[in-house]
Amino acid sequence: MNSVSNLGLTCQGLCKTYQTKNGLISAIKDVSFCVKEHEFICIVGPSGCGKTTLLKLIAGLLHPTSGQIFFSQDPQDGIPRSALVFQEHGLFPWMTVLDNVAFGLEMRVKDKKERRDLSRPLIEKMGLLAFTNNYPHELSMGMRQRVGIARAFVSKAQILLMDEPLGSLDAQTKLILQEELLKIWKEDQKCVVYITHDIEEAIFLGDRLLVMTARPGHIREEIVIPFDRPRDLSIKELTEFAKMKGHIWRILEEEVRKSCG
C-alpha cells in the first residue's frame, strides 16, 4: 500500500479558548499533528484536557481560535468529510436502528429505500439485524454504540472521529467491541482519530498514540505502537505492552496531578 504515506489530516497550531463567566479559558493550545490515510490514531489525556474540543474542531462543529486544519480530500457528493461517533446520546431517539444508520447517507442518497438498503449490510455486520426496527431506548448501551459506529462507517466519510465511544460500557462488552471495531476498520481502512482515557484500549487499537497534557491541552508525546495487525487480546500479555502502558500511565499521572494542583 503506497497510499499509507499520504496524509489524511493535518492539524497545525490549533488553539481554542472559551469565554466563560470567569474569563477566558484555554481548552487546547498549539496542537499540531498529522494523521496518515488509513491510520488509526489514539489520543489519551487527563479528563478535561480538551480532547473533545479537539475532535469537535476537526469535525467542524467548533472553529479554532487560531491554527488550521487541512484535509487531504475535499468533501464530495454529499459524503461528509468526517463522521463523529459520540460518547452517548449520539443516536436519534425518534428513529429506528435502521433509520439511525441510514442517516449517515442522508446527504448523499436521495432515495429513502436505497438509504435503508445500503444500511442493512452494516447493521448485519454489527450483529444488530434482529434489532433493525427497534428504537434506541430498547437497546443496551453496547448495542447503541454499535449503531453509532455503523452510522459512521456507512457514511463513507474518510475520517472517523471517535469520542470515547466505548467509555460507558462494561469491561466485557468493551473488549468485544474493540475487536469488532478493528475487524470492521480493517475492511475499509479509514483514517481514525480515537479519543479515550483507557490506556490499554489506546495501545490495543492504535497505530500511533498521542498523549495530551492537562489543560490547556497540547501534545506531550507521540508513541508509535509496534504490534503487528491483525491483533487480538493476547498482545495485552506481552511485556512490551505492559511496559508501554506503564510509561503512558506515568505521563498521565504527572499531568493529572498537575491539573489537580
Add this chain to the structure above:
Amino acid sequence: MDDLTGKKQRFLGLMREGWFTVFIILLIAIAWEWGVSVGWVSFLFFPPPSVIISTFIKLIANHKLTDNTGITLWRVFLGLILGGIPGLILGLILGWSHRLYRLVNPLIAATHPIPKIAILPLIMIIFGIGESSKVVVIALTAFFPLLINTAAGVQQINPIHFEVAKNYGANLTKIFTRVIFPGSLPLILTGLRLSLNLALLVSIAVELVSAQKGLGAMIWLAWQTLRTEELYVSLVMTALLGVFFNFFLQRIAIHLVPWKTEQRI
C-alpha cells in the same frame, strides 16, 4: 411472543380501567333512576337517566343535537386551525431562536393568562357580533398551549442531536425535518391536546353567552325554558366530545411517537 403477551396485557389493563368507569357510571345511573322513581330526587331538576337517554335519541332523530354539535365542532375546528397552526409555527421558531424567545417571552407571559372569554366583548367591538368574533376567541385560546409547548419541545432537544446532524452535513431543511420536528413532536402533541380541550371549553362558553346555535347555546336555551333533560343531553354530548378527542389524540400519539412508550399525553 413476548411482544404479543405484552400487548395483550396492556389491552387487558386498559379494558379493566375502561370497565371500571362504565361500572361507576352505571351504578350512579341506577341509583339516580331509583331515587327519582321513589321521589327522593326532583324530576324537574334531575330527570332520570332513562328520560335523558330517550331525549338524547329524540334530539338526534330530529337533528337538533347533531346540528348543534356539528356547529360547535366546526367552531372548534376553525379555531384550532386559525390559532393552532400559527402557534405551532411560531413555537418552532421561538424554540429554535433563543434570542427571539427572550424578546417575545415577556409578551407571551403577559397575554397568555388573560382568559380569552373575558375579552370577547372587546373582540366583538373589533370583529362584530357575528361568527368571526366567536372563532377569533377560540383561535386565541388554541394559540397559546401549542405555542408554549412547541417552543418547550424544541428547547428540550439534546444539543448533541443538532451536532450529529451538522456533522453529517445536514442543511437547514434536513435539520428541521429530521431533528427539530420529530424531536419536539411529543410536546407538540401535548400542546395539541391542551389546545383542543381548551378550544372545546371556550366554544361552549362563547356559545353560552352569545350564540343562537351550538351546544353551549342549547344548554342556555334549555335552562331558560327549564327543559332540564335537554340540558343534560347537551352536557353528556360535551363530555362525549371530550372523551372522543382524547381517545383520538392518544391513538395519534401511539402512532406518531412510538419511541416514547412512556408517553401518556
